[in-house]
Amino acid sequence: MSRRIGLPLTAAVIWAVVLLFPLSPIHASWTVVDLEKRLMCVCGCSMVLASCLCSRADEMREDLRSKRSSGMDAEEAIRGYVLRYGQQVLSSPPKRGFNLAAWTGPLVAIIAGALILAGSLKNFVKRGRRRLETLKEGDEILPQLRTRVESELKKYM
Amino acid sequence: MAELGSLINGLSLFTSLLAVSILILGIRRSDPAIIEMGYRALRAVLLLAASASLILMVLLAARYFQVDYVYQHTSRDLPLLYTLSSFWAGQEGSLLLWEVILAGLTTVVLWRHRDHLHLPIVAAILGSIQVFFTFLVTFVSSPFVQLPFFPSDGRGLNPLLQNPGMLLHPPTQYLGYVGFTVPYAFAMAALIRGQTGPDWIRTTRRWTIISWLFLTVGIVTGGRWAYVELGWGGYWAWDPVENASFMPWAVATAFLHSVMIQQSKGMLKGWNVSLIALTFLLTIFGTFLTRSGIVQSVHSFDQSLLGVYFLGFLATIALFSGYLIVTRGPLLRDRNSFEGILSKESTFLLNNLLFLGLAFATFWGTVFPILSEILVGRKITIGAPFFNQVNGPIFLAVLFLTGVCPLVAWRRCSIPKLGRNLLISILAGLLGAVTVNALWKDPFLSLTAGAGSLVTASILHELWKELRVRRTFHPREGALRALKGLVLLRNRKYGGYAVHFGVVVMALGIMTSSTLKQEATVTLTPGSRSEFAGFSLLFQGLEIDREGDVQVTKGVLVVNRSDGPSRGNRNGLARLRPARIRHPNDPQAHSEVDIHRFGMNDLYAILAGFGPAEANGKRESFATFKVLYQPGIHLIWIGFYFLLGGGLFALLPPRKGSRRESL
Numbered sequence: 160m161s162r163r164i165g166l167p168l169t170a171a172v173i174w175a176v177v178l179l180f181p182l183s184p185i186h187a188s189w190t191v192v193d194l195e196k197r198l199m200c201v202c203g204c205s206m207v208l209a210s211c212l213c214s215r216a217d218e219m220r221e222d223l224r225s226k227r228s229s230g231m232d233a234e235e236a237i238r239g240y241v242l243r244y245g246q247q248v249l250s251s252p253p254k255r256g257f258n259l260a261a262w263t264g265p266l267v268a269i270i271a272g273a274l275i276l277a278g279s280l281k282n283f284v285k286r287g288r289r290r291l292e293t294l295k296e297g298d299e300i301l302p303q304l305r306t307r308v309e310s311e312l313k314k315y316m
Numbered sequence: 317m318a319e320l321g322s323l324i325n326g327l328s329l330f331t332s333l334l335a336v337s338i339l340i341l342g343i344r345r346s347d348p349a350i351i352e353m354g355y356r357a358l359r360a361v362l363l364l365a366a367s368a369s370l371i372l373m374v375l376l377a378a379r380y381f382q383v384d385y386v387y388q389h390t391s392r393d394l395p396l397l398y399t400l401s402s403f404w405a406g407q408e409g410s411l412l413l414w415e416v417i418l419a420g421l422t423t424v425v426l427w428r429h430r431d432h433l434h435l436p437i438v439a440a441i442l443g444s445i446q447v448f449f450t451f452l453v454t455f456v457s458s459p460f461v462q463l464p465f466f467p468s469d470g471r472g473l474n475p476l477l478q479n480p481g482m483l484l485h486p487p488t489q490y491l492g493y494v495g496f497t498v499p500y501a502f503a504m505a506a507l508i509r510g511q512t513g514p515d516w517i518r519t520t521r522r523w524t525i526i527s528w529l530f531l532t533v534g535i536v537t538g539g540r541w542a543y544v545e546l547g548w549g550g551y552w553a554w555d556p557v558e559n560a561s562f563m564p565w566a567v568a569t570a571f572l573h574s575v576m577i578q579q580s581k582g583m584l585k586g587w588n589v590s591l592i593a594l595t596f597l598l599t600i601f602g603t604f605l606t607r608s609g610i611v612q613s614v615h616s617f618d619q620s621l622l623g624v625y626f627l628g629f630l631a632t633i634a635l636f637s638g639y640l641i642v643t644r645g646p647l648l649r650d651r652n653s654f655e656g657i658l659s660k661e662s663t664f665l666l667n668n669l670l671f672l673g674l675a676f677a678t679f680w681g682t683v684f685p686i687l688s689e690i691l692v693g694r695k696i697t698i699g700a701p702f703f704n705q706v707n708g709p710i711f712l713a714v715l716f717l718t719g720v721c722p723l724v725a726w727r728r729c730s731i732p733k734l735g736r737n738l739l740i741s742i743l744a745g746l747l748g749a750v751t752v753n754a755l756w757k758d759p760f761l762s763l764t765a766g767a768g769s770l771v772t773a774s775i776l777h778e779l780w781k782e783l784r785v786r787r788t789f790h791p792r793e794g795a796l797r798a799l800k801g802l803v804l805l806r807n808r809k810y811g812g813y814a815v816h817f818g819v820v821v822m823a824l825g826i827m828t829s830s831t832l833k834q835e836a837t838v839t840l841t842p843g844s845r846s847e848f849a850g851f852s853l854l855f856q857g858l859e860i861d862r863e864g865d866v867q868v869t870k871g872v873l874v875v876n877r878s879d880g881p882s883r884g885n886r887n888g889l890a891r892l893r894p895a896r897i898r899h900p901n902d903p904q905a906h907s908e909v910d911i912h913r914f915g916m917n918d919l920y921a922i923l924a925g926f927g928p929a930e931a932n933g934k935r936e937s938f939a940t941f942k943v944l945y946q947p948g949i950h951l952i953w954i955g956f957y958f959l960l961g962g963g964l965f966a967l968l969p970p971r972k973g974s975r976r977e978s979l
Contacts, residue, residue, distance in 0.1 A: 192835060199697050205555065207699055210548030212907050212924055212942075220837075247685075250699035257692050261684045265677035265706050272669045280654060280662055283583075287653030 189233040191223045198240060199250055207250050318383045321371040321460040328364035328415075329450040331357050332443055339440040351436045355426050358443055362419040365450070369416045372409065372459050376402055381467045385409060385459040391472035393864050397483065402473050404486040407607060407622070408459035413487070415449040417494045422446065425498055432519060437505035438498075445497055448629050457622055475899055475906045481541030485534055489561060492531025493599040496568065498523040500596035503589045507640040512585045512647045517575045522967060524575075524592075528568050529963045535561050536956045547907030547922050549835065549944040551952070554703035559682045560602025563675045567595045570671035573664050580726070581661065586641060586648030591668075593637035598675070600630050605682065656728030663721040670714045677706045712763055715823055718816050719745065719770030722778045740777055745770030756832060764827040768820040775813045782806075811966025818959030825916075825951030835944040837924065841936055849945035851919065852876045854888070858926055858937050865900040868908075871923040871939040875912065894923040894941065916951055920944040 192209065200211035200219065208216055226236045240248045252258035335357030342350030372385070376399050381387040389402040389409070404410045422442040429435055453459070499520035506516040538558070539551035552558060571591040577584050608623020641648070654661055681698045688696045723737040748769025753762035779802075786798050793801070803810045838846040840855035847853075856872040874888040890912035898905045912919045925940040 191837075196701065199699065205697075206548070207553070210546075210550065210553065212547060212922065213904060217925060245695060247695040247697045250697060251702035251705075252688075252696045252698065257688065257694075258696065261681065261688075261696075261698060261702070262706070264680045264684070265673060265710075268676045268680075269669065269673040269710075272672065276665055276669050280657055280665065283650070283654035284657055285653075287655045 191220055194223055194233060197237060197250055199248055201244055317371060317375060318460040318462050321368050322458060324364050324368045325454040328361055329454045331364060332361045332446045332450050336440055336443040336447060339436055339443060343436045355439060358422050358439055361446060362423045365416040365419040369412055372403060373400060376400060381470050382462050384461045384463050387463060387467050387470045389473050391470040394473055398473055398478050401483050405473055405477050408457045411453050411457050412459055413490055414494060415453050417490055418446050418449060421494060421498055434505035434509060437508050438501045441501040441504055452625060456625060476545055479541055479545045481537055485537040485541050488530050489534030492527050492534050495527025495530055496595050496599055499592050503592045504640060507644045510647055514578050517578055525963060525967055528572060531565050547909045549920050554700045556682050557606050559678045560605050563678050564595050564598035566671045566675040567591060567598055570668040571595060573667050577661050577664055581652050583650040583652050589641055597633055600633060604630055658729045660724045660726045663724050667717055670710055674707055674710050712767060715767035719767060719774045722774045741770050741773040744773035758831045761827045761831045764823050768824055771816055771820045775817060807968050808966045811962045814962025814965060815959050818955045818962055821955030821958055822952050825948050825955055828948030829946045832947045833944060837942050839938055839940040841938045847878050848943050850878050852878045855939060858939060867898045868895050869926060870895040871926060871941060873921055892921040894921040896923050916948050918946045918949050920946055
C-alpha cells in the first residue's frame with residue numbers, strides 16, 4: 160500500500176473506530192446525571208433530559224432515581240424507556256441496523272471527498288510538471304521569478 | 317395604520333418586480349438609461365421596506381393590539397426596548413427584517429459598486445431575491461394582519477426572549493445570512509457574463525468577511541443568550557435551529573480560505589463559485605428547515621405553507637446556480653497548476669474538505685430523523701452526543717491543520733523542510749498536550765491543548781520569521797516599531813492569525829467547560845448546606861416577589877470556599893439567587909439562572925423546584941438546585957473577542973504610506 164493512500168486510510172479507520180465506539184460507557188454504579196444525557200425529555204420540548212426543567216423531566220428524574228435505588232442496571236433502565244417511548248427517547252441512535260447509516264454517512268462522505276481531493280491534486284501537480292518540462296533552460300522563468308521575488312520583498316517587507 | 321403597512325408592502329412587491337423587469341430590459345438592450353431606472357426602483361424598494369418597518373415599530377410601540385402580530389408578541393407591561401425588539405420575535409416580523417436588510421444591502425451595493433461592469437446583473441439578481449421575500453411578507457406572512465376585535469392587552473413576549481441578547485442576536489444573524497446574498501449575486505453575474513476571473517472575488521471580499529463576521533457574532537451571541545437565559549447550563553445544543561446557522565458558516569469559512577488560491581494562482585474558479593452558491597443555498601435551507609416544521613415531524617410539513625414557498629425558492633436557486641455552473645464549465649476550468657502535492661495550496665484544499673465535512677455531518681445529523689421516518693417508518697432523535705462524537709474529531713483535525721498551514725510554503729514544500737519549520741511548533745504542541753494531560757488526565761482536552769499550542773507557536777514562529785526578514789531591510793528599526801509596521805502592513809494576514817488564535821482560545825474554553833464541568837442536583841431546607849466542587853452552598857431560604865401578575869420565586873444560596881475562611885453566612889464569597897418565574901399567560905414556569913464568575917470559571921445555579929415539605933414533624937420550605945461549575949467557560953467569550961477583533965483588523969484598508977514606509 161502506498162504511503163499516499165495508507166495515511167488517509169489509517170486516519171479513516173481511526174475515525175471509524177472512534178465513531179462506532181459506544182458513547183462514554185456507563186459504570187455499574189451509574190448516577191441519574193449519567194442517564195440524563197442519554198435520554199430526551201418526553202414533554203415534546205426536543206431537549207435532552209439533562210437540559211429540561213419541566214415537570215415531566217422532574218418525573219423522569221424521579222423515576223431514574225427510584226430505578227437506581229432498586230439496583231437496576233443502567234442499560235436495563237434505558238431499555239425500559241425505549242420500550243415505552245420508542246427509539247426517539249434516546250438522545251442519539253443506537254449504532255446498529257439502519258441507524259448505522261447516520262453514524263457512517265459523514266465518514267463515507269469525507270473519505271469520498273478525500274479521494275476526489277487526492278485525484279485532483281495529482282492532476283494539478285502532473286499538469287504543473289508537464290509545464291515545467293516544456294520550459295527549456297535559459298527560458299525567461301528565472302528573471303521573471305527574480306523580479307517577482309524582489310517586488311514581493313519590497314511590497315511586503 | 318396597519319392598512320397603510322399592508323399597502324406599502326404591496327407597493328414594495330410591485331416596485332421590486334418592476335425593478336427586475338426594467339433591469340432585464342435594460343441589460344437586453346444595453347441601455348444605461350433604462351438600467352438607471354431599474355436602480356432607482358430598487359432604491360425605492362428600500363424606502364418602502366423601511367417605511368413598512370417603521371410602521372410596524374410604531375404599531376408595536378403604541379401597543380396597537382388589533383394588529384395580530386402586536387397582540388401575539390407584546391403586552392402593556394413589556395418594557396419599551398423589548399417591545400421594539402419583538403419586531404423580530406415572530407415569523408412575520410423576522411421576514412420583514414430580512415426584506416429591509418436585503419433592500420438596504422442592495423442600495424449599498426448600488427452605491428459602492430456603481431461603476432462595476434456586472435452591476436446591472438447583480439442588481440437584477442438581488443432584486444429577484446427581494447421579490448421573493450417581499451411576496452412572502454405581502455401575501456403569505458404579513459405582520460399587518462388585523463383582528464376583528466380590539467383586545468385590551470397583548471399575550472406578551474415569550475419570557476425567554478426578554479433578554480438583552482435578543483436585541484443583538486437576531487439582527488446580527490440576519491445580517492450574516494442576508495449578507496451572503498451579495499457575493500452570491502456577484503458570482504452568478506460573473507458566470508452569466510462569462511467572466512470567471514478573480515474580479516468578483518476581489519469585489520466581494522469585504523462583503524464575504526463582513527457577512528461571515530455577522531454570522532459568527534449571531535451564532536456566539538445566540539450561544540451566550542442560551543447560556544444565561546435558557547437555564548440548562550450550556551451554550552450549544554446542536555438543535556436544528558443552531559445547525560441551520562452552523563452549516564452556512566462552515567461552508568463560508570471554507571470559501572474564505574479557498575478564495576486565496578484563486579487570488580494567488582487563478583485556480584479553483586468553479587469550486588469557489590460552487591462554495592458561495594452552497595453557502596447561499598444553506599442560508600435559505602436553514603430558514604426552510606426552521607420555518608417549515610419539518611424537523612419536528614415529517615407530517616408537520618403540510619401544516620406550514622411558508623415551508624413550501626421556501627422549498628420552491630430553494631429548488632429554483634439550486635437549479636439556477638447549477639445550470640450556470642454546468643453551462644459555464646469550460647470557462648471555469650483551471651489552466652494553472654500545483655507544483656507539489658505538499659504545499660500551502662493543498663493544505664487549503666484539505667481545510668475545505670474538513671469544513672465541508674463539518675457542514676455535511678451537521679446536515680446529515682439534522683435531516684437523518686426525517687430520512688429514518690420516511691425510509692423505515694421509525695422516529696429517532698439525533699442529539700448533541702451524536703454531533704459531539706462525529707464533529708469532535710473533525711474540529712480537532714481543523715485545529716491541527718490551522719497550526720500546520722502557516723508554516724507550509726506556497727507552491728511546493730518538502731517533508732524534511734516542513735519538519736524543520738514545524739519542529740518548534742510540534743514541540744510546543746507536545747509540551748501543551750503533556751502538561752494538560754498531567755494536570756487533568758483527559759485525552760480530548762490534552763489533544764485540544766496540544767493543537768492549540770501548535771497553532772499559537774506556528775503563529776509566533778511565522779511572525780518572528782517575517783520580523784527577522786523585515787529587520788534586514790530596516791536595521792535601525794526597533795523591535796516594537798518593526799512589529800507594528802509589519803502587522804499594519806499585512807493586516808489581512810495577521811488579522812487572519814488573530815482569528816485563528818481566537819478559535820484556539822474558544823476551543824480551549826469549549827473543551828475545559830465540557831470535560832471538567834461538575835454538576836449536581838441538591839435539595840436543601842433553609843439553613844442547610846451542601847458541598848459542591850470545593851464550595852460550600854448554604855441555602856438561606858426562598859424570597860417570593862410579585863411583579864404585577866408575574867410571580868418570581870428566588871432561592872438564596874450563600875457560597876463559600878469549602879476549605880477557605882468563611883466570610884460569614886450573610887454574604888459569603890457570593891450570593892446566588894436563581895429564580896422560577898411564573899407568567900400569567902404561560903402555564904410553564906421559566907427559570908432565571910444566577911451565575912457567579914470566579915476568574916475564567918463560572919458557578920451556575922438553577923432553581924429546579926421548590927415547595928413546602930414535612931420535616932421532623934413540622935412543615936418547612938425546601939428548594940432543589942441544579943448547580944454547575946464550569947471551568948474555563950469565559951475563554952469562549954474571550955476567544956470570540958480575539959476572533960472579532962482579528963476579523964475587523966483584516967478588513968481595514970491598507971494603511972496609506974505603509975508601502976512607502978516599508979520600502
